[in-house]
Amino acid sequence: MLKNSPTNNEYILSWIGEMAEMCAPDKIVWIDGSEEQTEALRTEACASGEIIKLNQEKLPGCYLHRTAINDVARVEGRTFICTRTKEDAGNINNWMSPDECKEKLTKLYRGSMKGQTMYVIPYSMGIVGSPFAKYGIELTDSIYVVLNMLIMTRVGFDVLYAICDSPDYIKGLHARAQLDEENRYIVHFPEENTIWSVNSGYGGNVLLGKKCFALRIASYLGRHENWMAEHMLILGVEYPNGETKYVCAAFPSACGKTNLAMLIPPEYYSKKGYKVHCVGDDIAWLRVGDDGRLWAVNPENGFFGVAPGTNEKTNPNALHTTLKDTIFTNVVHNTKDNTVWWEGLDKNPPTEAIDWMGRPWDYRKYDKNDKSTCGAHPNSRFTAKATNCPCLSEEFNNPMGVPISAIIFGGRRAKTAPLVYQSTSWQNGAFVGSIMASETTAAASGVVGVVRRDPMAMRPFVGYDMGDYWQHWLNMGKIIPNPPKIFHVNWFRTDGEGNFLWPGFGDNMRVLMWILARCEEKIDARESAIGYLPHPEDICIEGLKNVTLDTVKELLEVDAKSWLEDVENIKAFYEQVGERVPNELYTELEALENRLKK
């Protein structure tokens, strides 16, 4: 079956041979990245019903896909890190021994592709040929996966030429099998550069270049090679004088990374000539540059964004990005004009429509407080090309990436965390990242809206022990001569009645400007128990309707009592992470507690 292969690499050929023998596909097709082959696959997937071709006048190149009803989000409970020892995976990850895992999954894979095609996708995370790029090959039985990978990564035979005869690439195997929830597994063998995924067809579980490779495996590689793989957006703020400053920001899934990355400055700033450019919306690979600064690349080539809530006001750039060449997953199908819709798109839900489960949908039955009446799944997504984004940075394809002035951590917290504060050092900043917490969202299966600790927004994505990961952060601080400053933000603080105090979206620029002013040491701040806080009048509120100086004061309040409760929760979390929590972080925690008690 492997005759006429586009590579002679024995490592690749023997691995594919082994996987094909196990999965028993009828044939093997190499994905070359050409428009011709891609179009043929789209046609085939339309014919089988796997995707639906949308109105090509209104949405050229756009398609709709529905996943199985039981398969709509990442499954953290079924995600495993299979290192040789359990200690290396740590207490926060699920662990299985590599041998046990392979034995178990081999049974699930065996014969699973009978009667089907195995697609071989050679892809690059990062620009092919650049020193920062890493290569992977994903084997899959799903055309949907192929079409998504063609958008999200750089696919083609140039990747095979770049790998050449090296064994150095990430081996990914995906089979939908029966889409059986009970036997769904997303497993990583970081010591073997291998990812296995079975019984799912949903994005984060099956687009193996994304969370599995670019975060879990890459974080493991980064630790050994002195770089960092982080769950961060990358954006540039261009000043009226033409200079651009870049920041990275880590937020948990479905907390607005895509919105922040594509922010449109409020009029107050745009009139003066400020612009924002998007380099990435989800993942950053960070390395120390020759100039002693930290440099970031976005290893992806597209956006896998949350659809609900995306509209002309919240994120016009994302909306425009999705108007062509996009695959929509689990949104509403407007059958009258063959387009798509989701909650929060506009005030005109379609009158003839099919919901994400494939059932007729009556918008009049929609109840904002009852998620089960939604037409689009709360975690429905668009897969869109980065190059279609109106505010994409000119540096997007720069193989060296961009220099980072600030790292921003953020969670979704109704209380406790202020709008913004600055850490006092790299070590203190790593501590601030380690104590991040956020209310859970629909991006992962499970209860939504409960606060959980999500260090660096990486809880589900660190490919090794969390304590070691924090140690790696501390170690990196020692090898970056000119490190970025580290901040924490919270856009989601509410008043006594549960209303958001801060408008968010484009107005988050106001906070970014304070952050950048701090980086350039152009502005003063107040020392507090948790770090540096802005003087309230330094957050620009010109042109904001419902925000007064008093609102800003409220947003910046640090309530020692609720922070001390948080400290107890952090202690419990550190205990759970276990023995490898670095002493420096305990020192930071103790110091924080003492300052709060003063």
Ligand code: SAT
């Ligand atoms: O499902 S993905 O992991 O790809 C998206 C997310 O949860 O951030």
Ligand code: MN
């Ligand atoms: Mn993400």
